[in-house]
Amino acid sequence: MAGKVEEEKKEDCTKDGTVDLKGSPVLRSQTGRWRACSFIVGYEVFERMAYHGITTNLVVYLTNKLHEGTVKSSNNVTNWVGTVWLMPLLGAYIADAHLGRYWTFIISSIIYLVGMCLLTLAVSVPALRPPSCGHGVVDCEKRASKLQLGVFFCALYIIALGTGGTKPNISTMGADQFDDFEPKERAQKLSFFNWWMFSIFFGTLFANTFLVYIQDNVGWAVGYSLPTVGLAISILVFIVGTPYYRHKTPSGSPLTKMAKVLVAASKKWKVVVPNDPKELQELSLEEYSISVKYRIDSTPSLRFLDKAAVKSGSSSPWSLCPVTQVEETKQMLKMIPILVATFIPSTMLAQTQTLFIKQGTTLERSMGPHFKIPPACLSAFVTIFMLITIVVYDRFFVPAIRRYTKNPRGITMLQRLGIGLALHVVVMLTSFLAERTRLSVARENGITEKNQIVPLSIFILLPQFALMGVADNFVEVAKLEFFYDQAPEGMKSLGTAYFTTSLGVGYFLSSFLLSTVAKVTRKHGHKGWILDNLNQSHLDYYYAFYAVLSILNFLYYLVAAKLFVYNVDVDKQRAEELKDAINLQNDGPS
Numbered sequence: 001m002a003g004k005v006e007e008e009k010k011e012d013c014t015k016d017g018t019v020d021l022k023g024s025p026v027l028r029s030q031t032g033r034w035r036a037c038s039f040i041v042g043y044e045v046f047e048r049m050a051y052h053g054i055t056t057n058l059v060v061y062l063t064n065k066l067h068e069g070t071v072k073s074s075n076n077v078t079n080w081v082g083t084v085w086l087m088p089l090l091g092a093y094i095a096d097a098h099l100g101r102y103w104t105f106i107i108s109s110i111i112y113l114v115g116m117c118l119l120t121l122a123v124s125v126p127a128l129r130p131p132s133c134g135h136g137v138v139d140c141e142k143r144a145s146k147l148q149l150g151v152f153f154c155a156l157y158i159i160a161l162g163t164g165g166t167k168p169n170i171s172t173m174g175a176d177q178f179d180d181f182e183p184k185e186r187a188q189k190l191s192f193f194n195w196w197m198f199s200i201f202f203g204t205l206f207a208n209t210f211l212v213y214i215q216d217n218v219g220w221a222v223g224y225s226l227p228t229v230g231l232a233i234s235i236l237v238f239i240v241g242t243p244y245y246r247h248k249t250p251s252g253s254p255l256t257k258m259a260k261v262l263v264a265a266s267k268k269w270k271v272v273v274p275n276d277p278k279e280l281q282e283l284s285l286e287e288y289s290i291s292v293k294y295r296i297d298s299t300p301s302l303r304f305l306d307k308a309a310v311k312s313g314s315s316s317p318w319s320l321c322p323v324t325q326v327e328e329t330k331q332m333l334k335m336i337p338i339l340v341a342t343f344i345p346s347t348m349l350a351q352t353q354t355l356f357i358k359q360g361t362t363l364e365r366s367m368g369p370h371f372k373i374p375p376a377c378l379s380a381f382v383t384i385f386m387l388i389t390i391v392v393y394d395r396f397f398v399p400a401i402r403r404y405t406k407n408p409r410g411i412t413m414l415q416r417l418g419i420g421l422a423l424h425v426v427v428m429l430t431s432f433l434a435e436r437t438r439l440s441v442a443r444e445n446g447i448t449e450k451n452q453i454v455p456l457s458i459f460i461l462l463p464q465f466a467l468m469g470v471a472d473n474f475v476e477v478a479k480l481e482f483f484y485d486q487a488p489e490g491m492k493s494l495g496t497a498y499f500t501t502s503l504g505v506g507y508f509l510s511s512f513l514l515s516t517v518a519k520v521t522r523k524h525g526h527k528g529w530i531l532d533n534l535n536q537s538h539l540d541y542y543y544a545f546y547a548v549l550s551i552l553n554f555l556y557y558l559v560a561a562k563l564f565v566y567n568v569d570v571d572k573q574r575a576e577e578l579k580d581a582i583n584l585q586n587d588g589p590s
Contacts, residue, residue: 015181018246021102032177032246033185037192039241040174041199046234047170048203050116051163053211053227054156055081057376059354060361061220065129066144066152069532071518074354075511080156081350082511085504087164092493094165097253101169101176101493102245108165109235115158116228122152124221168496171196175484175492176248187408194394197477201383201390208380216374254332254491261321261329264308268319273306280309282323294489296327301565305330328488331567332495335486338414338564339498341557344549345424345475346506347513351431351546352382352468354510355539356461359435362442362534363458373458378465385469386476393473413482414561420474421554427471428547431464435540442535450533486567517542 013025020026055077062073095104122128128151130144144152174196178189207227215223274280277298298306308321360375367373398410405411442454480499487495514530521538522528529538 014179014246018176018179018248021242021245021247023249026246028179028182031244032179034177034188036177036241036244036246037174039237039244040170040177041196042241043234043238044170044196044199045203046230046237047166048200049207049211050227050231050234051084052204052207052379053224053230054119054159055353056208056379057212057215057223057357057374059357060216060374060376061123063358063361065123065220066149067130070355070358070534070537071514071530071532074358074514076153077354078350078507078511078514080153080160081353082504082507083157083160084163085167085500085502085507087160087504088168088497088500089164091165092168092497093253093255095169096250096491096493097256098250100247100250101173102242102247104165105169105173105238108162108169109231109238110162112159112162112166113228113231113235115155115160115162116224116231118151118158119155120221120224120228122148122155123224128152167500168493171480172484172492172496173245173247177246179246191394194390194477197473197480198387198390201386205380205383205387208383209377212374212376212379216376248492251490254328254494257325257490258329258332260318261305261308261326263318264321265305268307268310268312269304271307271310271312273303273310277323279311280306280323280326281311281320282309294324296324296331296488297568298323299327299330299568301334302330305333328491331486331488332491332498334564335483335495335498337560338417338482338557339502341421341553341560342417342475342479342502343506343509344553345421345471346503347510348424348428348546348550349468349472349503350507350510352379352465354514355542356431356464358534359438359461359539360458362452362454363438363456363460364453365458375458378458378461381462381465382469382472385466386472387469389470389473390477412566413478413485414564416474417478417482418554418557418561420471420476420478421550421557423467423471423474425547425550425554427464427467428543428550430467432540432543432547434460434464435543439535439538439540447535448533449535452535454535517545 014028014032018026018032020031026032058080059073059077062068062076063070066073068076091104091108095101098104099107128148130148175189175192178185178192180186180189211223211226214226280298283295298309305326306323309323309326311320314320356378357375360378363375365373365375401410402408409416437460438454438456441456442448442452445455447454479502480496483495483498484492485495487498518528518530521530521541527536529541531537
């Protein structure tokens, strides 16, 4: 009887190698799936509230409180956000090579919370911030001291360090809660990233509306204290769900694995690759079954890298690599052209947190005699339209189009991404037209001073924010799903880090483009396109420049997407390998 119970428990265990925190197999019926994801998604709602509680209105704080100009404040925002999105490369390395996703996440969350507490102090303690601007211009010349700037930016970059360990691991942990070998769970996983993004933007919506209003009308101390408390709550929510989580054990740094393949292939660049893949170095199926890792068959793409698996002398891991390791490297490398195509869209996303908000400060914001819309609140429309579009896409578009395409996702991930890139062109053209209208009204009314308000409703900017939300449903969700799905099993964290790297590089590229265009257009006696006084600037030219970049980037993407070859049906291959692995274990010694 006891043996039968043990057999039933064994049958109920997950088949994808997930374990509990102690490294023991986990029962499918008691762990994972949407129950576990509810805690992870709950964390993300509060964490997004905390992060965007800072990011959305940061350019306004830098301008009004630290008295920085248009280019400097915008670049300080994009440089910090760029760092936030690049740090996950470090976080993914630590998780995959050493601590695992769970403990990397816990430690990073504590660092994140310390940074939030320090930032709250920086905006609350009078000695840590410069005097407020009074009615006179002289007051605004009192710049922040080195100590004040040091504390403020130190807090921001501590937060960036903390997010480096949370961002690449939390979404991957969520996807790990679904067993690819169980048909129902595999089907549920297809919707995970849509609802994951939904939770992100639900928290973002709260930050873009309520928190921004508090910061502008009640005070920055309260406005930053609330997201700090929200982050503390999010960490507690995550910890409460610990008994239900499934974990993947660290399998070594994917970056190191890829480096070994590249070095080995380079060393043997003169070696001829045999026509028969069986002559290449590969571990046995039994070795893969014991370690619960997946073996990948040799493919004809990037044949040069196959030299790393050719047996010729040294058996050092830097001279000879298994075929599976070579194929994993191929799968990560072949996504790089698609990754490059996402940099320009990320620079446009940066505009919603910088120049779009700066535009809003110059427009009429009154709604009734006692209420003014904070400029950063318009970012809420990015969130609102993305939330609406995600629901419509997942519940109506996908089921309808699936009947014709027979694709479980409705359309392919690259098709979804391509639609988003095309929409980004429309976003920048809309922004160009709105700014042309704003400048035209300013000239008609003789408005040339920096702090003069243009008699035009702030809602003229609504279309560009709304369209950005619709575009993000296609671009951001498709990016996250694509880089996770097409990454090999042992490199999922790195696949997620590709997503964050896309944003990080895009934000730094935004800083570079803004500084370069501002500098170049001021030459030869010209005023320049981007000045501290937006009423004398030419942001319309800058947005037209972005529209051209978007068109060129879209053309490049069409070529890259056409050449990209999806991985073989990974689920089918895994199921077949699982059967072989189980047979080996059952036939082996007890």
